[in-house]
Amino acid sequence: MAFAFRAIDHVQLAAPKGSEDAARKFFRDLLGFKEAEKPETLKKRGGVWFAFGNCRVHIGIEEPFSPAKKAHPAFEVENLEELKRRLTENGVHVIEDDKLPGAKRFYADDPFGNRLEFLEWVRE
Template sequence: MSFAFKSIDHVQLAAPKGSEKIARRFFGEILGLQEIEKPENLRKRGGVWFSFASYQVHIGIEDPFAPAKKAHPAFEIQNLEALKIHLTKNEVSFIVDTDLPGANRIYVHDPFGNRIEILEWI
Protein backbone atom coordinates (compact mmCIF):
# COMPACT_ATOMS: atom_id res chain seq x y z
CA MET A 1 0.00 0.00 0.00
CA SER A 2 1.09 3.55 -0.61
CA PHE A 3 -0.39 4.86 2.67
CA ALA A 4 0.05 4.07 6.36
CA PHE A 5 -1.84 5.03 9.50
CA LYS A 6 0.46 6.90 11.90
CA SER A 7 -1.50 7.47 15.11
CA ILE A 8 -4.79 8.65 16.51
CA ASP A 9 -4.98 12.41 16.17
CA HIS A 10 -8.02 12.90 18.39
CA VAL A 11 -11.11 11.30 19.84
CA GLN A 12 -14.42 13.12 19.67
CA LEU A 13 -17.20 12.74 22.22
CA ALA A 14 -20.59 14.39 21.89
CA ALA A 15 -22.27 16.69 24.38
CA PRO A 16 -25.55 18.62 24.46
CA LYS A 17 -25.78 22.25 23.41
CA GLY A 18 -24.53 24.72 26.04
CA SER A 19 -22.54 22.14 28.04
CA GLU A 20 -19.04 23.56 27.62
CA LYS A 21 -18.79 24.65 31.29
CA ILE A 22 -19.67 21.14 32.46
CA ALA A 23 -17.13 19.65 30.03
CA ARG A 24 -14.43 21.99 31.33
CA ARG A 25 -15.11 20.91 34.90
CA PHE A 26 -15.07 17.17 34.16
CA PHE A 27 -12.33 16.87 31.55
CA GLY A 28 -10.22 19.83 32.68
CA GLU A 29 -10.60 20.11 36.44
CA ILE A 30 -11.39 16.52 37.45
CA LEU A 31 -9.48 14.48 34.84
CA GLY A 32 -6.72 17.08 34.50
CA LEU A 33 -6.66 17.39 30.72
CA GLN A 34 -5.33 20.66 29.31
CA GLU A 35 -7.83 22.78 27.41
CA ILE A 36 -6.59 23.83 24.00
CA GLU A 37 -7.92 26.56 21.76
CA LYS A 38 -10.14 25.56 18.87
CA PRO A 39 -9.43 27.06 15.45
CA GLU A 40 -11.32 30.31 14.92
CA ASN A 41 -13.51 28.96 12.12
CA LEU A 42 -14.70 26.04 14.34
CA ARG A 43 -15.54 28.02 17.48
CA LYS A 44 -19.03 28.93 16.26
CA ARG A 45 -19.98 25.24 16.45
CA GLY A 46 -19.49 25.22 20.23
CA GLY A 47 -17.73 22.50 22.13
CA VAL A 48 -14.32 22.45 23.76
CA TRP A 49 -11.04 20.66 23.06
CA PHE A 50 -8.53 19.12 25.48
CA SER A 51 -5.14 17.46 25.20
CA PHE A 52 -2.73 15.23 27.11
CA ALA A 53 0.63 13.90 25.94
CA SER A 54 0.31 13.99 22.13
CA TYR A 55 -3.43 13.23 22.08
CA GLN A 56 -6.57 15.32 21.89
CA VAL A 57 -10.12 14.84 23.12
CA HIS A 58 -12.71 16.98 21.35
CA ILE A 59 -16.07 17.55 22.99
CA GLY A 60 -18.41 18.41 20.13
CA ILE A 61 -21.94 19.73 20.37
CA GLU A 62 -24.63 17.46 19.00
CA ASP A 63 -28.25 18.58 18.72
CA PRO A 64 -30.24 16.49 19.26
CA PHE A 65 -27.81 14.80 21.63
CA ALA A 66 -27.45 11.08 22.35
CA PRO A 67 -24.56 9.71 24.46
CA ALA A 68 -22.31 6.88 23.27
CA LYS A 69 -23.27 3.90 25.45
CA LYS A 70 -21.08 1.17 23.94
CA ALA A 71 -18.59 2.92 21.64
CA HIS A 72 -15.91 4.55 23.76
CA PRO A 73 -12.34 5.80 23.91
CA ALA A 74 -9.90 3.91 26.12
CA PHE A 75 -7.17 5.86 27.87
CA GLU A 76 -4.06 4.25 29.34
CA ILE A 77 -3.07 5.72 32.68
CA GLN A 78 -0.29 5.47 35.21
CA ASN A 79 -1.47 4.83 38.80
CA LEU A 80 -5.09 3.84 38.32
CA GLU A 81 -5.54 3.44 42.08
CA ALA A 82 -4.74 7.13 42.63
CA LEU A 83 -7.25 8.09 39.93
CA LYS A 84 -9.93 5.97 41.60
CA ILE A 85 -9.35 7.81 44.89
CA HIS A 86 -9.45 11.15 43.05
CA LEU A 87 -12.68 10.25 41.27
CA THR A 88 -14.29 9.16 44.54
CA LYS A 89 -13.31 12.44 46.21
CA ASN A 90 -14.93 14.28 43.29
CA GLU A 91 -18.08 12.14 43.48
CA VAL A 92 -17.48 10.56 40.07
CA SER A 93 -18.63 6.94 40.07
CA PHE A 94 -16.81 4.24 38.15
CA ILE A 95 -17.18 0.55 37.42
CA VAL A 96 -14.24 -1.78 38.03
CA ASP A 97 -13.81 -4.36 35.27
CA THR A 98 -11.52 -7.40 35.56
CA ASP A 99 -12.29 -9.07 32.22
CA LEU A 100 -9.18 -7.91 30.33
CA PRO A 101 -6.16 -10.12 31.20
CA GLY A 102 -3.08 -8.12 32.18
CA ALA A 103 -4.93 -4.87 32.84
CA ASN A 104 -6.60 -3.06 35.70
CA ARG A 105 -9.42 -1.01 34.27
CA ILE A 106 -12.46 1.02 35.07
CA TYR A 107 -15.31 2.57 33.16
CA VAL A 108 -16.61 6.05 33.90
CA HIS A 109 -19.34 8.03 32.24
CA ASP A 110 -18.75 11.69 31.50
CA PRO A 111 -21.44 14.13 32.68
CA PHE A 112 -23.25 13.58 29.36
CA GLY A 113 -23.45 9.78 29.62
CA ASN A 114 -20.60 8.91 27.24
CA ARG A 115 -18.70 5.78 28.28
CA ILE A 116 -14.93 6.12 28.86
CA GLU A 117 -12.54 3.26 29.58
CA ILE A 118 -9.43 3.97 31.67
CA LEU A 119 -6.84 1.23 32.08
CA GLU A 120 -3.39 0.47 33.45
CA TRP A 121 -1.40 -2.42 32.02
CA ILE A 122 0.27 -4.57 34.68
Protein backbone atom coordinates (compact mmCIF):
# COMPACT_ATOMS: atom_id res chain seq x y z
CA MET A 1 0.00 0.00 0.00
CA ALA A 2 1.42 3.41 -0.98
CA PHE A 3 -0.19 5.34 1.89
CA ALA A 4 -0.59 4.96 5.65
CA PHE A 5 -2.79 6.65 8.22
CA ARG A 6 -0.86 8.29 11.05
CA ALA A 7 -3.48 9.71 13.40
CA ILE A 8 -6.71 11.60 13.59
CA ASP A 9 -5.73 15.25 13.17
CA HIS A 10 -8.88 16.67 14.73
CA VAL A 11 -12.51 16.03 15.52
CA GLN A 12 -15.08 18.61 14.49
CA LEU A 13 -18.28 19.12 16.45
CA ALA A 14 -21.07 21.38 15.27
CA ALA A 15 -22.57 24.21 17.28
CA PRO A 16 -25.13 26.94 16.63
CA LYS A 17 -24.17 30.47 15.61
CA GLY A 18 -22.91 32.63 18.49
CA SER A 19 -21.95 29.69 20.72
CA GLU A 20 -18.22 30.32 21.02
CA ASP A 21 -18.38 31.54 24.63
CA ALA A 22 -20.42 28.51 25.72
CA ALA A 23 -17.86 26.29 23.97
CA ARG A 24 -15.02 28.01 25.84
CA LYS A 25 -16.80 27.61 29.17
CA PHE A 26 -17.29 23.88 28.59
CA PHE A 27 -14.19 22.72 26.69
CA ARG A 28 -11.62 25.17 28.09
CA ASP A 29 -12.87 26.02 31.56
CA LEU A 30 -14.61 22.78 32.56
CA LEU A 31 -12.67 20.10 30.65
CA GLY A 32 -9.34 21.93 30.74
CA PHE A 33 -8.57 21.93 27.00
CA LYS A 34 -6.35 24.74 25.71
CA GLU A 35 -7.84 27.15 23.19
CA ALA A 36 -5.96 26.94 19.89
CA GLU A 37 -5.55 29.84 17.47
CA LYS A 38 -7.56 29.55 14.28
CA PRO A 39 -5.92 30.70 11.04
CA GLU A 40 -6.99 34.20 9.97
CA THR A 41 -8.61 32.81 6.82
CA LEU A 42 -10.96 30.66 8.93
CA LYS A 43 -11.83 33.07 11.76
CA LYS A 44 -14.64 34.73 9.77
CA ARG A 45 -16.55 31.41 9.79
CA GLY A 46 -16.91 31.54 13.57
CA GLY A 47 -16.34 28.64 15.89
CA VAL A 48 -13.42 27.94 18.18
CA TRP A 49 -10.63 25.36 18.31
CA PHE A 50 -9.21 23.49 21.31
CA ALA A 51 -6.28 21.16 21.90
CA PHE A 52 -4.94 18.74 24.49
CA GLY A 53 -1.73 16.82 23.89
CA ASN A 54 -1.62 15.97 20.18
CA CYS A 55 -5.41 16.00 19.83
CA ARG A 56 -7.56 18.84 18.57
CA VAL A 57 -11.27 19.51 18.79
CA HIS A 58 -12.80 22.05 16.42
CA ILE A 59 -16.16 23.57 17.23
CA GLY A 60 -17.64 24.64 13.91
CA ILE A 61 -20.70 26.79 13.34
CA GLU A 62 -23.48 25.04 11.47
CA GLU A 63 -26.74 26.63 10.35
CA PRO A 64 -29.20 25.15 10.62
CA PHE A 65 -27.74 23.36 13.62
CA SER A 66 -28.54 19.79 14.61
CA PRO A 67 -26.55 18.06 17.38
CA ALA A 68 -24.92 14.66 16.87
CA LYS A 69 -26.87 12.26 19.08
CA LYS A 70 -25.22 8.97 18.07
CA ALA A 71 -21.95 9.83 16.31
CA HIS A 72 -19.39 11.01 18.85
CA PRO A 73 -15.73 11.37 19.75
CA ALA A 74 -14.42 9.20 22.58
CA PHE A 75 -11.85 10.75 24.90
CA GLU A 76 -9.52 8.48 26.87
CA VAL A 77 -9.18 9.94 30.35
CA GLU A 78 -6.87 9.37 33.28
CA ASN A 79 -8.88 9.45 36.53
CA LEU A 80 -12.33 9.14 34.97
CA GLU A 81 -14.10 9.34 38.34
CA GLU A 82 -12.63 12.79 38.99
CA LEU A 83 -13.83 14.03 35.60
CA LYS A 84 -17.30 12.61 36.26
CA ARG A 85 -17.38 14.37 39.64
CA ARG A 86 -16.30 17.67 38.07
CA LEU A 87 -18.95 17.45 35.37
CA THR A 88 -21.80 16.50 37.70
CA GLU A 89 -20.83 19.23 40.18
CA ASN A 90 -21.16 21.69 37.30
CA GLY A 91 -24.62 20.50 36.28
CA VAL A 92 -23.62 18.22 33.41
CA HIS A 93 -25.73 15.04 33.24
CA VAL A 94 -23.65 11.88 32.74
CA ILE A 95 -24.90 8.52 31.51
CA GLU A 96 -23.01 5.51 32.88
CA ASP A 97 -22.22 2.66 30.51
CA ASP A 98 -20.62 -0.67 31.42
CA LYS A 99 -21.01 -2.45 28.09
CA LEU A 100 -17.41 -2.12 26.86
CA PRO A 101 -15.25 -4.90 28.35
CA GLY A 102 -12.09 -3.61 29.97
CA ALA A 103 -13.22 0.01 30.22
CA LYS A 104 -15.02 2.29 32.61
CA ARG A 105 -16.96 4.90 30.65
CA PHE A 106 -19.78 7.38 30.54
CA TYR A 107 -21.44 9.70 28.08
CA ALA A 108 -22.32 13.36 28.43
CA ASP A 109 -23.54 16.05 26.07
CA ASP A 110 -21.64 19.23 25.30
CA PRO A 111 -23.63 22.48 25.73
CA PHE A 112 -25.08 22.03 22.24
CA GLY A 113 -26.35 18.47 22.66
CA ASN A 114 -23.49 16.67 20.89
CA ARG A 115 -22.76 13.29 22.43
CA LEU A 116 -19.31 12.83 23.99
CA GLU A 117 -17.83 9.61 25.36
CA PHE A 118 -15.26 9.56 28.15
CA LEU A 119 -13.48 6.32 29.01
CA GLU A 120 -10.65 4.88 31.02
CA TRP A 121 -9.18 1.48 30.21
CA VAL A 122 -8.83 -0.76 33.24
CA ARG A 123 -5.22 -1.88 33.47
CA GLU A 124 -4.61 -5.02 35.48
